[in-house]
Amino acid sequence: xxxxxxxxxxxxxxxxLYLVPISxxxxxxxMLFRWVDDITVPYELEYLGFQIPGLGLLIMLVFITxxxxxxxxxxxxxxxxxxxLLINRAPLIKDLYSAVQDLMSxxxxxxxxxxxxxxxxxxxGGLQRIGFxxx
Numbered sequence: 838x839x840x841x842x843x844x845x846x847x848x849x850x851x852x853x854l855y856l857v858p859i860s861x862x863x864x865x866x867x868m869l870f871r872w873v874d875d876i877t878v879p880y881e882l883e884y885l886g887f888q889i890p891g892l893g894l895l896i897m898l899v900f901i902t903x904x905x906x907x908x909x910x911x912x913x914x915x916x917x918x919x920x921x922l923l924i925n926r927a928p929l930i931k932d933l934y935s936a937v938q939d940l941m942s943x944x945x946x947x948x949x950x951x952x953x954x955x956x957x958x959x960x961x962g963g964l965q966r967i968g969f970x971x972x
Contacts, residue, residue, distance in 0.1 A: 870894065 838846075874893040907913050924934045957968045 873897065 870891075874891060876893070908917060921934075925931050955968050956965045958965055
């Protein structure tokens with residue numbers, strides 16, 4: 838093989854290294870969007886012939902926001918407290934619920950639990966990943 842062919846193959850390989858992860862990520866996001874949209878689209882609109890892409894996702898986002906608004910009101914706080922007391926009585930469910938609650942509060946809660954970004958060395962080859970020191 839001459840130098841030109843070697844360089845061409847090297848650039849082709851580098852192009853694959855750039856495009857394949859991006860393409861797969863975009864495809865997975867697209868498929869997740871379609872899956873969420875398909876399970877949340879109102880069936881009444883399907884029967885009427887309406888197919889608005891993203892409507893199911895929009896309805897789901899509005900519903901989650903309304904639940905968050907109601908959950909933070911003084912009327913629903915005792916209900917949520919009572920449900921948490923019931924959950925704490927079941928050992929396996931309590932562990933799962935508390936782990937998910939801690940994870941979600943770290944990302945969207947008022948208390949910042951990820952306080953310091955760090956680089957973690959993964960192996961002797963110099964591979965590093967971004968991580969966070971948590972409380």
